[in-house]
Amino acid sequence: MGYSYHRTQKMTGAICIVGAFMMVSGYAVAQKIDWKAPADKDRLISAITTPSPKRDTWEPLSLMLNWGYGKPYDDTVRILEDYLKGLPPPSDEELAKFKDKVRGELVSVKGGQFLMGDFGPQFSREKLPYSANNGAAPAHSVDLDSYSVLRHRITFADFDLYTRASHLPPIGIPNAYELQFRFPDFPASFVTWQQSRDFCKWAGEVTGMPLDLPTEAQWEYAARSRGEMWVIPSTEVPVVDGKYNLTQMDDLITAKGEGTSPEPIISRPVGTYGENRLGMSDVFGYGREWTYDWFDPNYYSHSPKRNPRGPSAGTLRSVRYGTDSRIHLVIDRIGFAPDTAKAGLGFRCALNQAEPVRQ
Structure with missing residues (x-):
């Protein structure tokens, strides 16, 4: 009886909140949109192609x-989708600029040994785990060869070059709602694991370098600035004994992305959250990233020490920042079906060669 009552109360409250939101949204639209005016094609295309709007x-x-709903909505969606679907193959100049961009963004990561996973039980003051993520333990020693990783996540502008060159449909238009996060320097999302890896392989062909998705070990080692004992390795947020000031973190996230996104918790321009000591951006903040590995929550208990590449087979692929809470730790991980394509799920590429790229 008590359960039913509380459940009913929660449902009633949720309905009220949704109703209030719709009323406010309707008022806002009515105040800002002229329903009799035709959709302004030039303005819409200018908006969707504006970085960090x-x-x-x-x-x-x-x-x-x-x-x-309604004609202005329908016209807006049609104009934006037609524009994105009608983009021509990239020019030689565009591909040359992309090649230079990739080379310029590769951060060299000197190989070494580090303690991968939740090192809280060994190093925290209380000897307790930092993470509630069941795949982050046990901490284990890993040796990695040198490699490089892209400073930023792949953007929509980057991915559009690939789909245009490969005669593939554009990503990020599964339904109209997602179009509001599809600005050029926002991290590409709604990409499956295979699409992410195919992009890296293509980028490798364009640049003449062996690019691929980073392994989980490569991702975490670089995100922690070559294995430093920080769960959020940002130089902008004080971290003491592996912990951080949550209020400061939230305030910084808000300040960094102010005015550049309709829903900051979903997506913001790459680089919004700054770089770690190594120079890798956005390893602190919102967003998830595909990695190369198959996912096994128990893999850390039997992972090889040198250059681990995940299980030999599986049904899920590993994603870093694998929490659903607003506290994202670089040691957290989760498995998604490889065909998952959702908001906030993107990727970056790694270069599997020991020598740094000459800039």
Whole structure:
């Protein structure tokens, strides 16, 4: 009886919240959109191609895409989808700039040994785990050869070059709502594991370098600035004994992304959260990343010490930042079906050669 009552109360509260949100949203749209005016094609295309858009750019687009019906909405969706689907193959100049960009963003990671996983029981003051993630333990010693990793996650602009060159449909338009996060320097999302790896392989062909998705070990070693004992390795947030000030973290995230995204918790421009000591960006903040490995929550108990590449087979692929809470730790991991494509799930590439790239 008590359970049913509380469940009913929660459902009633949720309905009220949704109703209030719809009323507010409807009012906002009514105040900012002229329903009699035709969709402005030039303005819409200008908006969707603007990097790190300010509020006056993304707000009209966001309001319309959240409204979800009517001729202005239909026209907006059609114009944006037609534009993205109609992009021509990249020019030689575009590919040359992309090649230079990739080479310029590769961060050299000197190989070495580190303690991978949740090192809280060994090094925290209380000798307790930092993470509630059941795949982050036990901590174990890993040796890695030298490699390089991209400073930033792959952006929509990057991925569009690949789909245009490969005559593939554009990503990020599964439904109209997602179009409001599809600005050029936002991290590419709605990409499956295979699409992510195919991009890295293609980028490797364009640049003449053996690019691939990073292994879990490569990702964590670089994210922790070659294995430093920090669970959030940002130089902008004080970390003491592996811990950090959560209020400061939230305040910084808000300040960093202010005015550049309609839903900051979903997506913001790459580089929003700054770089770690190594120079790898956004290893602190929101967003998840595909890695090369198959996923096994118990893999750490029998992982090989040298250059681990995950289990030989599986049904899930490993994703880093594998928590659903707002506290994202670089030691956390989770497994997703390889065909998963969702908001906030992107990737970056790694270069599997020991010698640093000459800039």
